[in-house]
Amino acid sequence: MNRIRQMNLPLYIGFFLVLGFIFIAVAGPNLAIHPLDHKVEVEYQRIDGKGVVVAPPVQAFTVPDYPLGTDKYGYDLLTKLLYGAKYTIGIAVATALLKMVLGGVIGLYAGSFKSEWSFWKAVENSVSYIPVFLILYFVLQPITINPSLKSIELIFVFIFVMTVLSLPSAIASVRKQTREIVKKEYVEVARTLGARRNRLIWKHIFPQLKEGLLIMFVMEIVFVMTVMGQLGIFHLFMGGTIKQTMPTIYLSMTNEWAGLIGQSRGHIFGNHFILMVPLVALVLATSSFVLLARGLQNHFQTDYQKAPWIPTGRTSHQPLPKMKMRMGDRLKVTPGLVIMGVFLLLFAVSMVLVLGEVV
Amino acid sequence: MKNSIIQGVVMIIILLFVSSAPFVIINSFEGVKIEYGMMIELVQSIPSIDWLNRIDAAFIERMVRTFILLLVAVLLGLTFALVLGLFVARFKVFRLFRGLIEVIAIIPDFIIIIFSVVLGVQIYQWTGIRVMSFMPDKNTAHFWFPVMVLSIAPALYFLKLIHVRFLQISGEDYVRTAVSKGLDITTINLQYVYRNMQPFIHAELTKGLSLTIGNLFIVEYLLNVIGLTHYIFAVKDFPATLLGLCALLIIALFVFLIIKFILFLFRKGLIYE
Numbered sequence: 136m137n138r139i140r141q142m143n144l145p146l147y148i149g150f151f152l153v154l155g156f157i158f159i160a161v162a163g164p165n166l167a168i169h170p171l172d173h174k175v176e177v178e179y180q181r182i183d184g185k186g187v188v189v190a191p192p193v194q195a196f197t198v199p200d201y202p203l204g205t206d207k208y209g210y211d212l213l214t215k216l217l218y219g220a221k222y223t224i225g226i227a228v229a230t231a232l233l234k235m236v237l238g239g240v241i242g243l244y245a246g247s248f249k250s251e252w253s254f255w256k257a258v259e260n261s262v263s264y265i266p267v268f269l270i271l272y273f274v275l276q277p278i279t280i281n282p283s284l285k286s287i288e289l290i291f292v293f294i295f296v297m298t299v300l301s302l303p304s305a306i307a308s309v310r311k312q313t314r315e316i317v318k319k320e321y322v323e324v325a326r327t328l329g330a331r332r333n334r335l336i337w338k339h340i341f342p343q344l345k346e347g348l349l350i351m352f353v354m355e356i357v358f359v360m361t362v363m364g365q366l367g368i369f370h371l372f373m374g375g376t377i378k379q380t381m382p383t384i385y386l387s388m389t390n391e392w393a394g395l396i397g398q399s400r401g402h403i404f405g406n407h408f409i410l411m412v413p414l415v416a417l418v419l420a421t422s423s424f425v426l427l428a429r430g431l432q433n434h435f436q437t438d439y440q441k442a443p444w445i446p447t448g449r450t451s452h453q454p455l456p457k458m459k460m461r462m463g464d465r466l467k468v469t470p471g472l473v474i475m476g477v478f479l480l481l482f483a484v485s486m487v488l489v490l491g492e493v494v
Numbered sequence: 495m496k497n498s499i500i501q502g503v504v505m506i507i508i509l510l511f512v513s514s515a516p517f518v519i520i521n522s523f524e525g526v527k528i529e530y531g532m533m534i535e536l537v538q539s540i541p542s543i544d545w546l547n548r549i550d551a552a553f554i555e556r557m558v559r560t561f562i563l564l565l566v567a568v569l570l571g572l573t574f575a576l577v578l579g580l581f582v583a584r585f586k587v588f589r590l591f592r593g594l595i596e597v598i599a600i601i602p603d604f605i606i607i608i609f610s611v612v613l614g615v616q617i618y619q620w621t622g623i624r625v626m627s628f629m630p631d632k633n634t635a636h637f638w639f640p641v642m643v644l645s646i647a648p649a650l651y652f653l654k655l656i657h658v659r660f661l662q663i664s665g666e667d668y669v670r671t672a673v674s675k676g677l678d679i680t681t682i683n684l685q686y687v688y689r690n691m692q693p694f695i696h697a698e699l700t701k702g703l704s705l706t707i708g709n710l711f712i713v714e715y716l717l718n719v720i721g722l723t724h725y726i727f728a729v730k731d732f733p734a735t736l737l738g739l740c741a742l743l744i745i746a747l748f749v750f751l752i753i754k755f756i757l758f759l760f761r762k763g764l765i766y767e
Contacts, residue, residue: 254500257500263704265704266704266707266711267708268711269711274515278526284525368716403612414608426600444669445664445673445679445687
C-alpha cells in the first residue's frame with residue numbers, strides 16, 4: 136500500500152489522459168460515427184425491444200447511435216467534439232509552445248545581463264495586472280463574428296495576439312529564474328574561465344531550468360484553454376462565429392470545444408446535457424494537463440522543505456527508495472518508466488490502426 | 495516612484511488601445527483593415543468629450559454595485575484562504591476539505607462559475623427556492639449569489655499559495671523556538687506564522703485582484719448583474735468603453751487599498767510588534 140501511495144499517480148494518470156486527448160485531436164474525425172453534417176430528423180427506432188421516437192434534442196445516454204445525445208438542431212454532440220478536438224488541443228499547444236520558446240529564449244538572455252531595465256519591468260507588471268482575456272476580447276470582437284477572414288487565418292491571429300500579450304509574463308518568470316542561477320558559483324567559475332554568454336546560457340543555465348520550463352509549458356496550455364473558454368462565453372469562438380438573427384444564435388465555425396460551450400450557453404435553463412457535454416470534455420482536457428504538470432512537479436522536485444514544528448494537518452512520511460531494475464549494463468528502468476512506455480506504445484498502435492483505417 | 499509612473503502610463507496606453515480597437519479594426523467583405531488614423535482621431539477627441547454628462551446617477555450606481563461585488567468577493571476569498579490554509583489547517587478534518595478544494599481548483603474558474611449557475615437553476619427546479627435572479631431590478635435581493643460565485647476564484651488562488659507558505663514557515667527555526675518556549679499553537683500561528691506570511695500576501699494581492707477582475711466580467715455577464723462590465727459591453731462607443739475601463743481601474747485600486755488597510759488594522763490589532 137505504501138508503494139502505491141509513493142507512486143507518482145498524477146504523472147501516470149495525467150500522461151495517459153494527455154496522450155488520449157492528443158489521440159482524439161489527431162484521429163477524431165476518423166473515429167466519428169457520423170459525418171459532421173449528419174442531422175437527426177424525427178425517426179422511429181427499436182431500442183432494447185421497445186419502439187422509441189428519436190427526435191432532437193436526443194438526450195445523452197439514451198440512444199446508442201448518439202451516445203452523448205444531439206443538440207436541438209439534431210447534430211450529434213460526440214461527432215462535434217471529435218471534429219473540434221484538434222482545434223482546442225492544437226491551438227492551446229501551439230500558443231503555449233510559441234510563447235515558451237520565445238519567452239524562454241528572451242528571458243534567458245535578459246536574465247544573463249548584469250543590469251535590469253526598470254522600464255521593461257514596469258511594462259511587465261502593467262501587462263500582468265490587466266486580464267489577458269479583456270484585451271483579446273476587444274481585439275478579436277470586430278473580426279470574429281461573421282468573419283471575412285478564413286478560420287485558419289483567425290486562428291493564427293488569436294495565436295499571435297495571445298502570444299504577444301502573455302509573452303511579458305513568460306519573459307519575467309524565466310528572467311527571474313535565470314538571475315538566481317547566474318549568481319551561483321559554477322556560473323561565475325565558467326565566466327572566469329572565459330565562457331561566453333551563449334555557452335553560459337545553453338551549457339550551464341538552461342539545464343537547470345529545463346524541467347521548470349516543461350512544467351510551465353504544460354500549465355500554459357491550460358491557461359490558453361481557459362482564455363479560449365472565457366472568450367467563448369462572450370461568443371468569440373476560435374475560427375470564427377456565425378451570428379444569425381431572428382432569433383439571434385451564435386454558431387462555432389470549427390466546433391472547437393470552448394465554442395460549443397459558448398453556443399450552448401442558453402441551455403443553462405434546460406436540456407443541460409447540451410451544455411454539459413462540451414463543458415465536461417473541456418474540464419477533462421484541462422484537468423489532464425494540470426495532473427500532468429503536478430506529476431512532473433512531483434517527479435522533478437527535490438524536497439528541501441524542513442519538517443514542520445507545529446501540527447499542519449499532514450502526516451509526514453519518509454519517501455521510499457525508488458525501485459529500479461537494471462537491464463543490461465547501463466540501462467536502469469523504473470516501474471514508472473515502464474508504465475509510461477506502455478502508454479506510449481498503446482498510443483502509437485492506436486494511431487496506426489485508426490489513421491491507417493484498419494479499425 | 496518612477497516605476498509606478500511608468501506602470502500607470504503603460505496601463506493608460508493599454509486602455510486607450512483596448513477601447514479604440516473595435517473602431518480601428520474594421521471587418522468588411524474586402525477583408526480586415528486597421529485604420530491607424532482612426533486611432534489618432536479617437537485619442538484626439540478625448541478632451542472634447544463631455545465626460546461629466548456621462549457620469550450620471552445610473553453610472554455611479556453601476557460603479558457602486560461593481561465595487562461592492564469586487565470588494566466583498568476578494569475579502570471573502572482571502573478570509574476563507576487564511577482560515578482554511580493557516581488558522582485551522584492543523585485539524586485533520588480540514589485536510590479532507592482542502593483535498594476536495596484542490597480537486598476543484600483543477601477546474602478552470604469560468605467553468606466553476608457556469609457549474610454554479612447550473613446548480614442554482616437545479617436547486618430552484620428541485621426545491622422551488624430561488625437562490626439567484628437574472629432580473630436586473632431583483633438583483634439586489636440575491637446579490638449574495640454573484641458575490642459567492644465571484645469569491646471562488648480568489649479563494650482557490652489564495653488558499654493554494656497561503657497553505658504552501660504555511661508549510662514552509664512552520665519548519666523555520668523561530669517557530670521551533672516558539673514551540674520550545676511553550677507557546678500555544680494559536681499564538682504561534684498568529685504571531686509567528688501569519689506575521690511572516692504578511693509580505694507574501696501583500697505581494698500576491700495584485701495578482702489575486704487581477705484574476706478576480708477577469709472573472710468579474712463573466713459573473714456580471716452570466717448573472718445579468720448591472721455593473722460596470724455590463725456598461726462596457728452594452729454601450730458600444732469609444733468614450734463609454736474608455737470611461738468604463740478607467741472606472742474599473744479606479745475601483746480595483748480602491749479595493750486594493752481597502753484590503754491593504756484591513757490587513758493593516760488586523761496586524762495592528764492582533765499582532766505584537
